[in-house]
Amino acid sequence: MLQRRTTLTLGLYSLAAAALPRPAHAITSRTGPSRRGGAGDVGRIRETTAAFGRLDDLYGGGHARGAVAAYLAGDVAPLLRGTTGRARPALLTAAAQLAYLAGWMSADMVRTGLAQRYYIMAVRLADEAGDDLMRSTVLRSLAVHAVELGHHRVGRDLADAAADGIRAGSPARTRAWITGMCAEASAAATHDQRRAHTLLRTAETELEHADSRPDDAVTGNYRRESFSHQVGLTLTHLGDLSGAEEHLAASVDSRRPVERRTRALIGARLALTQLNRQRPDVAARTVLNLRDDLSGVESRRVHQTLSKIRTGWRDATTDDPIGEADRLLATLAGTGRPGR
Structure with a gap:
């Protein structure tokens, strides 16, 4: 279900971390009773994910990471097993957001293989939901993870795949968030100053035209200070330490x-x-x-x-x-x- 280029790079990335990804159905095939979910369950999962996300912002990935994993396995998985019909796509997207957060927290604790498994689980849940925006969100964070681990070309491919997956009608703030990562990953992989600076200018323009509130969704909580961080990382890869500072x-x-x-x-x-x-x-x-x-x-x-x-x-x-x-x-x- 992943694009061919992404599949190849994810394989290399996972092998480099000595952890092959598990399929999305890993969380839906656990023992225990299934439950039918609806709109109310989707809302509760999203609110719980947001609450865990606030704790992550305050205390880091080492705080409550086990609780996130337990909630995903014990509360969300039974709903995925038991829900069909109209409620299922929204439920899958909500589960993808939670798996994405679990991956982010695991990456923050340098649990490399575990982070990748959660991220890839989130990609596949988003695929099943038909949610291209959520899929690109996760691919972007996989790119962040790859670049931080030194897999620069893999990170560039993942960032490009994230950009390929967003449509023209996607929120400008989200496009800026992904374009900024493309600049950083490109700088890390090729040190091409012209391309990196062009992508940064594009991201800045998109951010200036953003009409969504930055706290509206998990897919691109991108602010001016976030862009400054991205510029700093990009310039670091380009060797401009003064500008990065x-x-x-x-x-x-x-x-x-x-x-x-x-x-x-x-x-x-x-x-x-x-x-x-x-x-x-x-x-x-x-x-x-x-x-x-x-x-x-x-x-x-x-x-x-x-x-x-x-x-x-x-x-x-x-x-x-x-x-x-x-x-x-x-x-x-x-x-x-x-x-x-």
Whole structure:
């Protein structure tokens, strides 16, 4: 059911992570009674997914990830087994959104194979629902995951597949969200500055013309600060660390209080960029400014970035504020945060 190019790249991606994807019916073939669902069940699943998503934003993928998996298997799967007729497509899309969130949270905890299985499950649920927009949403996050793992060409193909799947009538905000990822993945795979900058300009134009509220749906909660983060990552891949620092800093500064995990992750990436620009004292101040956020999230992606920072400034830890920042990170590592 996946496009041919996507099927090939997903296979390579999964093999690289030593985890082959499971079919969508894995969650519908579990033991236990089936239940017939309707519009009310669809609404409850969406509300529950949104609530789990808010917890993820605040506390990271390590918090409540098991509860999301249990809800998917214990509450949603019986409805998928027992529901036919008009309610089934909406129910499948709601289940795809929940599986997508489970994949996102697993990726945040660097549970690579598990994240891919949830993502591919979400793609296939979206396919069965006939929901092209949800399908492209998941392919975009698979592209994010692939690029973060260093599978840059696979990430580019996945981002392109996500872009191919959205129609002209799709929300401009969602198109911007996917186009921005195409820019980042293209920069990572080919270092083609012209193509990357062209895609970024297109994404910015689409975002400027967005008429949907950014909180309306899981498919593209994309804001100006999200675009700044995307630009920062793209410029990092292109080797423009000065420009990357500027845009990452703008993204961190404009984040809302409820985006604590995101602020911690982008702030850690900002500090690493500053360190790579031979500015360890500035990086240390960035880390210290993140003290409250870092102590409140469980995210192995954040933890891995902070570990790189500690390694990078190892020879300068006797200098203030580097020493103070390093002691903070050592304390967080000792308590199991960020990331257990």
